[in-house]
Amino acid sequence: MPLPTGPVIGIMLDNLRKRDSVFPISRRKAVKWAKDLAIPVGGETVLYTGSMYQLLPYMIAAVNRMGKLENTFLAKMVGMGRFFNRMINVSNIMFRPRGSDHKRFGSIIRDIARLLQQAGVKFGYLYKEELYAGALAYDLGADDTFIAHARRVHSLLKKHGVRSLITIDPHTTNMLRSVYPTVLPDFDLEVKSYIEVLAARENLRPRNKVEGPIVIHDSCVYARYEEVIEEPRRLLERAGYTVVEPRDNRKLTHCCGGPIESLFPSMAHQIGVKRVEQFKKVNGNRVATMCPICMATLQQATGGALEINDISSYLARAFCEPGGNGKPASAKDNRSGL
Amino acid sequence: MALVNPSFLQEVKASKEFNATACMNCGVCSAVCPLEIDLLPRKLFRYVLLGLEDKVLENTPVIYQCLLCKMCEANCTADVNIAENIRFLRSYIGRKLYKL
Numbered sequence A: 001m002p003l004p005t006g007p008v009i010g011i012m013l014d015n016l017r018k019r020d021s022v023f024p025i026s027r028r029k030a031v032k033w034a035k036d037l038a039i040p041v042g043g044e045t046v047l048y049t050g051s052m053y054q055l056l057p058y059m060i061a062a063v064n065r066m067g068k069l070e071n072t073f074l075a076k077m078v079g080m081g082r083f084f085n086r087m088i089n090v091s092n093i094m095f096r097p098r099g100s101d102h103k104r105f106g107s108i109i110r111d112i113a114r115l116l117q118q119a120g121v122k123f124g125y126l127y128k129e130e131l132y133a134g135a136l137a138y139d140l141g142a143d144d145t146f147i148a149h150a151r152r153v154h155s156l157l158k159k160h161g162v163r164s165l166i167t168i169d170p171h172t173t174n175m176l177r178s179v180y181p182t183v184l185p186d187f188d189l190e191v192k193s194y195i196e197v198l199a200a201r202e203n204l205r206p207r208n209k210v211e212g213p214i215v216i217h218d219s220c221v222y223a224r225y226e227e228v229i230e231e232p233r234r235l236l237e238r239a240g241y242t243v244v245e246p247r248d249n250r251k252l253t254h255c256c257g258g259p260i261e262s263l264f265p266s267m268a269h270q271i272g273v274k275r276v277e278q279f280k281k282v283n284g285n286r287v288a289t290m291c292p293i294c295m296a297t298l299q300q301a302t303g304g305a306l307e308i309n310d311i312s313s314y315l316a317r318a319f320c321e322p323g324g325n326g327k328p329a330s331a332k333d334n335r336s337g338l
Numbered sequence B: 001m002a003l004v005n006p007s008f009l010q011e012v013k014a015s016k017e018f019n020a021t022a023c024m025n026c027g028v029c030s031a032v033c034p035l036e037i038d039l040l041p042r043k044l045f046r047y048v049l050l051g052l053e054d055k056v057l058e059n060t061p062v063i064y065q066c067l068l069c070k071m072c073e074a075n076c077t078a079d080v081n082i083a084e085n086i087r088f089l090r091s092y093i094g095r096k097l098y099k100l
Helices: A005-019 A052-069 A073-085 A090-094 A099-118 A135-139 A143-159 A170-183 A194-200 A220-225 A230-239 A265-280 A292-302 A311-319 B006-014 B028-032 B042-050 B053-058 B060-065 B071-075 B082-096
Strands: A045-048 A164-167 A190-193 A213-216 A242-244 A286-289 A307-310
Touching: A005 A073, A005 A135, A005 A143, A005 B060, A045 A099, A052 A099, A052 A292, A073 A090, A099 A194, A099 A311, A135 A143, A135 A170, A135 B082, A143 A170, A164 A170, A164 A194, A170 A190, A170 A220, A190 A194, A194 A230, A194 A311, A213 A230, A220 B071, A230 A242, A230 A311, A265 A292, A286 A292, A286 A311, A292 A307, A307 A311, B006 B042, B028 B071, B042 B053, B042 B082, B053 B060, B053 B082, B060 B082, B071 B082
Parallel strands: A045 A164, A164 A190, A213 A242, A213 A286, A286 A307
Antiparallel strands: none
16 A cells, blocks of 8 residues: 555644654754854754755655665555654664765765855854754645744844855755745745855866766756756856756756655655656766766665766856865955855 | 535635746647656646646655646746746645655
């Protein structure tokens, strides 16, 4: 039997209401990526991760576990799981992420921060206080839960005097830039994706030689909701790569399947496989994604046949010193904010 | 047999989010859907506009399978806000069926 939709959604929403995230995450692990990068606490401009990359190790563990329950009699037990999850944090017991996944997704955020430092962008970070932006609750139509959570996020930002946000994934960008202003009338913060910020910084030039084709996978949310389309291409080209377009690209990009991974894992995988087939038909075995959900879903769908990485990993190879902290050699162009 | 539920119809009409009156039933949305679901969204929106709540609830799994990827919207010739309509239905089902 398929996973019961109501209880699965219920568990995620209960977690958001009680534990501030659809999957309860360790705050200590969520901020580990920032170690030794000397990012100040708070400030007018902050890098807002929205915990999306940090959530992925938990999502992968959950999907693996739920995928095993799907189409078995055990799927019925999910309803009971929701009952207990309200009292104790069942998700933490059921879904144990792998340490290697924490490291993998943490290093992506680290690369993003290093790229911004390299470009001379000044920004702070809210560390353990930062909250998930609520994208999943919004997509599931849980409006009351979503709005209550959005208010908590807004209060946090006001408390720290934040005026502008640099986001790192399309879902958080969409929530903060396009959805929050529709549900919170006084939400007037400037929101830009780090991809847009970097693309506008002409001073960011490659330090290391990189070359060869990179197949680009547009995120549906960046391309169709936020119109972030040309910026990633410009950055890859400036780095030295040749951008290769799969059949479905830009505004007509093909979904990775990830949005339904938690409710319909098998179906999500099939969509991912279809997208990977499009990559295989063009020249190049390296693929760049811009969303942690796309990356995880497509990596699973490709089964190791292609190298699928976050765009920031490819960019860091060109623009940052290997293993360095990414700070610019000269502070000449340290313009503040966005 | 399908029954019209007046209170469902009233909620749909009162909603600022749901709007599919411009839909011409051309079927492009179904043709481009990565899930290749025949139902979504053209037939589903007919059920909603007619107030056929039973038919809508029967299709609950399909409503949650939608990726909200907006491929349909990008190709819609009538500019229907398909993703927002699906979100409205999820919100309705969440309250009505799952008591979320």
